[in-house]
Amino acid sequence: MQTKVTNFQGPSYNYLEDFITEIRSKGRYVLTLEEVKSKFNLSDKAVNQALYRLKAKKRIAQIRKGIYAIITPEYLRQGMVPPALFIDDMMQALNKPYYIGLLSAAALYGAAHQQPMEFFIVTEKPALRPIRNKKVKINFYIKKEWFQEDIRKIKTDAGNIKVSTPEMTALDLIYYQESIGLSRTLTILEELAGQMKPSILNQTVRRYPHVTAVQRLGFLLCIELQLPHLAAPLIKFIAEKKVLPIPLSTNKQRGGELNEQWKIIKNIELESDL
CATH class of the missing domain: 1.10.10.10 (Winged helix-like DNA-binding domain superfamily/Winged helix DNA-binding domain)
Structure with a gap:
């Protein structure tokens, strides 16, 4: 008491x-x-x-x-502790489910290429306003639901934090591409690939609510990064879904060459920074 x-x-x-x-x-x-x-x-x-x-x-x-x-x-010199040390307590105080995702999750897996200056959190509605000040920048993204199988708990000095698996991190990077940028995403995927497992990816894509993200990820893994072992489980999934053609980039016009296997219109030229 x-x-x-x-x-x-x-x-x-x-x-x-x-x-x-x-x-x-x-x-x-x-x-x-x-x-x-x-x-x-x-x-x-x-x-x-x-x-x-x-x-x-x-x-x-x-x-x-x-x-x-x-x-x-x-x-003391920075005037702020790293977000990973306070994010779980903060989200509990706000009574909001969450997971650390996108660039922040990739960084925790050693795949951010460059340490992101901002922190990325996925939560549910109602939306939270981003935190912007001289000491910390936190972006909040909205998702209707997710499965606990796609979340890991990683231990920090402040206890456990919830982080998307490498496989869901990859899908989220594709789904939220307008915020991240596809060329940057390609670079991160190249580094993140070593942490991803085909068997887990096969399960994750079947739970993921956005088939278009699976299409685009499959194309990048198979065609751009030449990683057939990771693309293999996605080929079967896409064939089952009988998907329609979509543009690779959501920020560009639809014009471009159509890849029949993935039903992806390549409307942007990509180059990894690695």
Whole structure:
């Protein structure tokens, strides 16, 4: 049972510093406004003043309204801890299911080519506004549903985080290509391929809700990257679905040569950065 602290005799932010130490002892990097109000019997003004002092001392940094990252000494210079250390606690505080995906998932598998400057989260509706400030940039993408078989738990200093498997990461990169760019995606796929398994990919594509992403991924793996062992399970899947022709890039005009096997109109020239 949590004890509520009342009737302060000294500066309330000192008590908050002790509270932060208590939170860190549990392995957490997140402080929320709600838990401060629950713990301490303070007016809103007093709470805001205490939080302001802690921000000024660089003990905490605001992530979004009512949610703060606890800055530990090793991250004092940056003024922010890596998102992987606070994202799980933040999404729990927001009561939103999530997984780390796209470029951020690829980076965790060593396949980002260059470390992304932004963090990528997939969640459900209603949409969350992106987080944009000098210290952190987090993008939120919406998906109606996903299967737990396509999510891994990866251990960090703050506990487990949820990350899309390499196979679902590849499909998501294709599906959200307008945000990532196909040439960049091709480079990442080339690095990510070593982490992907044909047997798992075969199962993942059958759960994935967007067949067009499977078509485009199959074309890139088979034709552009020359990885027939990964493309093989997708060939059978596409044949079963009897798909219609679609353009490779959703950002370009439809004109281009049609690949009959994948029913892909190659309307863009791609080149990997590797």
